[in-house]
Amino acid sequence: MCWDALDLWRQGLIMADLPRRIIKETQRLMQEPVPGISAVPDDANARYFHVIVTGPEDSPFEGGLFKLELFLPEDYPMSAPKVRFITKIYHPNIDRLGRICLDILKDKWSPALQIRTVLLSIQALLSAPNPDDPLANDVAELWKINEGEAIRNAKEWTRRYAMDN
Amino acid sequence: MSFLFNLLKGAFLRMLQLIWFGKRKISNSLSIYVKTNTGNTLSIDLDPKWDIRNLKEIVGPQLGISPEDIKIIFAGKELHNSTIIEECDLGQQSILHAIKLPPGKNRLNRKKDTKNLIEESIDEGSEANESGSKPLNETLIDLPLEDSDRHENHSEQEQQQARAHFYVYCSLPCKSVEAGKLRVRCATCGSGAVTVDRDPQCWPDVQQPRRITVHCENHDCQTLLSSLAQKDEGTPQVRYAQFYFKCANHVSLGEKDEAVPLYLIKPNLRNVPCLACTDTRDTVLVFPCEAGHVTCLDCFRDYCVARLRDRQFEFDDNHGYYTLPCPAGCQNSHISEVHHFRLLSPEQYEQYQRFGTEEYVLRAGGLLCPRPDCGMGIIPPDQTDEERSRSPDEDDCRRIQCIGGCGYVFCRRCLQGFHVGECDSQQPTTYSSTSAVSCLSGYAIDPLRASEAKWDEASKKTIQISTKPCPKCRTPTERDGGCMHMVCTRAGCSFQWCWVCQTEWTRDCMGSHWFG
Numbered sequence: 001m002c003w004d005a006l007d008l009w010r011q012g013l014i015m016a017d018l019p020r021r022i023i024k025e026t027q028r029l030m031q032e033p034v035p036g037i038s039a040v041p042d043d044a045n046a047r048y049f050h051v052i053v054t055g056p057e058d059s060p061f062e063g064g065l066f067k068l069e070l071f072l073p074e075d076y077p078m079s080a081p082k083v084r085f086i087t088k089i090y091h092p093n094i095d096r097l098g099r100i101c102l103d104i105l106k107d108k109w110s111p112a113l114q115i116r117t118v119l120l121s122i123q124a125l126l127s128a129p130n131p132d133d134p135l136a137n138d139v140a141e142l143w144k145i146n147e148g149e150a151i152r153n154a155k156e157w158t159r160r161y162a163m164d165n
Numbered sequence: 166m167s168f169l170f171n172l173l174k175g176a177f178l179r180m181l182q183l184i185w186f187g188k189r190k191i192s193n194s195l196s197i198y199v200k201t202n203t204g205n206t207l208s209i210d211l212d213p214k215w216d217i218r219n220l221k222e223i224v225g226p227q228l229g230i231s232p233e234d235i236k237i238i239f240a241g242k243e244l245h246n247s248t249i250i251e252e253c254d255l256g257q258q259s260i261l262h263a264i265k266l267p268p269g270k271n272r273l274n275r276k277k278d279t280k281n282l283i284e285e286s287i288d289e290g291s292e293a294n295e296s297g298s299k300p301l302n303e304t305l306i307d308l309p310l311e312d313s314d315r316h317e318n319h320s321e322q323e324q325q326q327a328r329a330h331f332y333v334y335c336s337l338p339c340k341s342v343e344a345g346k347l348r349v350r351c352a353t354c355g356s357g358a359v360t361v362d363r364d365p366q367c368w369p370d371v372q373q374p375r376r377i378t379v380h381c382e383n384h385d386c387q388t389l390l391s392s393l394a395q396k397d398e399g400t401p402q403v404r405y406a407q408f409y410f411k412c413a414n415h416v417s418l419g420e421k422d423e424a425v426p427l428y429l430i431k432p433n434l435r436n437v438p439c440l441a442c443t444d445t446r447d448t449v450l451v452f453p454c455e456a457g458h459v460t461c462l463d464c465f466r467d468y469c470v471a472r473l474r475d476r477q478f479e480f481d482d483n484h485g486y487y488t489l490p491c492p493a494g495c496q497n498s499h500i501s502e503v504h505h506f507r508l509l510s511p512e513q514y515e516q517y518q519r520f521g522t523e524e525y526v527l528r529a530g531g532l533l534c535p536r537p538d539c540g541m542g543i544i545p546p547d548q549t550d551e552e553r554s555r556s557p558d559e560d561d562c563r564r565i566q567c568i569g570g571c572g573y574v575f576c577r578r579c580l581q582g583f584h585v586g587e588c589d590s591q592q593p594t595t596y597s598s599t600s601a602v603s604c605l606s607g608y609a610i611d612p613l614r615a616s617e618a619k620w621d622e623a624s625k626k627t628i629q630i631s632t633k634p635c636p637k638c639r640t641p642t643e644r645d646g647g648c649m650h651m652v653c654t655r656a657g658c659s660f661q662w663c664w665v666c667q668t669e670w671t672r673d674c675m676g677s678h679w680f681g
Contacts, residue, residue: 021442077441078471078492095679099648111441111468112458112493140676 018046022072025115037119039070047072051083051119055162056127060154061089064162068098068122070115080109081118090150090157092131092140100125195250198260199224202358202382207263213251217244217297220261230265236297238262238382241349241361241406242304245297254302254346257416262358264382301347301364305329307434308368310453330432332448333424334504335412342508343414345424347371349379352407353390356383357420361406368428370408377406425504429453430462439464440492450505454495462508468492469509473517476654480528487521527655534567535580537624541570545577578639581625636662636669648679 026046029039036056042048051068055061067086073079083105085098093101104113104121131143143150199207199220207227211220217237225232237244239253239261255261298304307329333345351359352374359379365371381404394402411417412424433449441464450465452458460468469489472478478487481499488506491498500506506517523533526542534541545565564583567573575581579588632641635653637660642651649664663674 019442020444024443075467075471078467108494110493111460111464 019076021077022046029115034116034120037116037123039115039119047076049115053119053123053126055158056123059127060151061091061126061158061162064158066126066162068119070119072115077111077113080105080113081115083118083122088157088161090139090154091126092129092143092150093125195255196257197255198258199263200260200358201228201263202265202384203228211250213249213255215250216246217248217250218246220250221246221263224263228263228265234266236264236266238264238358238360240301240347241359241379242299242301243297243360244300248297248300252303253300254413256346256411256413258419259417260357260420262382264358301349301361302328305347305364306366307431308365308371308428310368310428310451310457312367312369331410332427332430333410333412334427334507335414335424338418339412339414340511341414342427342430343412343424345410345426346413347408348411349406349408350420351379351381351383351386352405353393354381354383354386355407356381356386358382359404359406365408371426372408372428374407375405379404379406425502427505427507428502429500429505433459441468450508452491452493452495452498453500454491454493454498456491456493456495458491458493458495458498460492466508469506469517470513473509473513473520476520476524478517478520478524480524485525487517487524532565532577532580534570534573535575536567536571536573539567539571539573541567543567543570633664633667635660636667649674650679 026041033039036054037051039049039051042050049070049072051070053066053068055064055066065087066089069084069086071082073082083100085094085100087098088096089098095101100122102121102125104110104118129143131140139150139153142153195211195213197209197211199209201207205228207224209220209223218232220237221232221235224230224237225235228235239255239259244253305328329347331345331347333343335341335343347365348357349359349361350357359381362378362380365377370376386404390402390404410424410426411422429450429452431449431451433445433447436445437449437459438445439449439461440458441460444461446461446463449459449461452460472489478489479499480486481488481501484499484501486499486501486503488500488503490500506514509517522542523540526533526544529544531542531544534543543565563577565575565577567575574583576583576588581588628641632643634640635642635651635655635658638653638655638658640653640655640658642653644651644664650670651662651664653660653662661670662668663670663678665678666674
């Protein structure tokens with residue numbers, strides 16, 4: 001009981017300074033989750049989300065569960081959330097540290113976008129890799145020269161890193 | 166004991182009364198001016214509960230006119246006898262116009278009235294001169310931004326809800342964003358004794374000249390108009406309305422007391438949620454994009470502050486405003502009335518103005534005095550080809566003096582104290598008068614200590630260590646995180662370069678060392 005009360009109190013503290021928009025978005029993500037995407041706020045920091053994206057069907061990432069981290073900076077939604085893959089992934093637009101090349105996370109960000117739309121765009125990026133706008137040069141190179149082998153690599157990485165649990 | 170209690174209770178109630186009714190008592194008497202078309206001005210104290218007929222009865226004897234022969238004009242409307250004063254949006258020191266009807270016209274009116282006697286008797290009563298209408302603030306509906314977006318005929322209730330609310334920036338004396346009042350005068354003579362031929366229905370009606378015609382009661386106006394027509398054949402023989410705004414927060418300071426309308430701020434009649442915080446607020450800012458994206462005023466401030474901090478305001482190429490587009494990135498959505506940025510705090514607005522000025526100077530090919538706390542904008546005179554050919558070593562054209570500011574003499578290229586020869590590792594030549602004095606006085610100065618004691622040396626070193634110059638415009642640039650892809654934030658430069666290679670950003674940079 002005592003711990004519950006403390007927990008509630010802590011939760012209250014965490015939520016206290018949170019803009020209503022973040023609270024609303026979090027509630028909606030919980031109540032109406034996007035198919036194939038889960039985003040759960042951290043217990044200690046409501047601006048930090050643990051994200052899991054399932055690999056889209058008919059892509060080399062199918063069957064994989066990819067962990068990401070998402071952080072809402074102080075002036076969100078005026079500036080974009082910071083998102084990074086934690087699970088290793090073989091993708092021309094995602095580098096070895098999991099950083100993502102996506103315009104809406106940089107100069108095309110708009111406060112009209114949301115956590116939900118960002119994660120959907122990332123899922124779409126998995127379905128449609130863009131080797132002409134690369135982040136991982138070697139991956140992009142192979143994707144252009146020998147797509148078959150690149151897709152085999154992507155499947156192999158998915159099996160090895162995104163399916164073990 | 167009970168006596169004391171009663172006394173205390175009485176005093177307490179009196180105080181409560183003072184607190185609660187103090188305001189009402191003051192507003193119970195409304196001091197206004199009544200101007201006539203014969204050049205008189207009366208100062209009158211009114212009870213806001215009176216109607217226009219009461220007012221005519223007071224004004225009439227003072228002017229020596231029968232009350233039936235007067236019409237009262239306010240804000241472009243002739244006010245109906247039954248109109249209650251407090252419904253007219255009148256403030257203290259407002260000016261009403263009392264016009265003496267020409268006898269002929271009055272008779273005509275009466276004739277008309279008898280014709281419509283049945284209607285009249287149902288409507289108001291039997292008194293003559295029942296012309297006039299509701300005041301402008303009662304009939305005016307919320308103005309859409311676009312001409313095409315006019316309101317359809319509303320039901321009474323909808324019209325009540327959709328009644329126009331205006332917001333203005335009051336530069337004096339309030340210095341803040343306030344509720345505003347729409348007023349109108351004759352565009353030809355400037356007289357307020359006009360009646361509009363129709364209500365404005367959209368913002369262009371209010372903002373653009375020659376959209377709505379008026380009937381002007383000023384006697385001199387006709388002569389003015391005909392003399393203008395004689396001068397210029399093109400001047401039309403019609404009079405147009407000139408709309409303007411007043412601040413509703415302070416007592417009117419006269420006819421010249423105007424305020425800037427902030428037409429993007431609107432009451433949220435359609436209950437549109439804010440684009441950023443998704444709350445539905447009472448007052449919103451509607452961006453001038455096709456979609457009409459909406460933010461609440463708090464989010465608008467946050468948006469401005471975020472963009473200001475990154476110096477990411479833009480110049481509207483059509484008009485040259487230093488402004489922002491719709492946050493959703495819509496085309497042609499720049500805010501063209503920059504007074505909307507008055508929603509920012511005074512400090513933030515000052516920063517906005519300073520950035521705007523600096524960016525303008527830089528865009529115009531000028532530079533800013535590099536001396537700390539100066540920052541004067543300097544636009545060096547363009548050099549003729551002849552001058553350039555005369556000074557091939559370029560020393561002269563690199564030498565810039567901060568005229569009108571601190572007087573500092575500096576090198577145009579490296580923005581350090583002026584020097585002869587190449588920019589790198591040059592000590593500034595002794596231009597300052599203080600160093601000249603120290604040479605003359607004959608003291609022995611430890612050069613080491615003197616070099617440490619220079620006031621801008623430390624920051625110069627820090628800048629040298631922590632920045633790299635933009636390869637295009639040489640602005641010292643600091644990288645405080647993120648990737649190696651740099652975009653120069655200096656106005657008109659926007660060069661994309663690589664922090665590692667210090668050249669233009671390429672695909673190779675992206676592939677091999679985007680993040681270092």
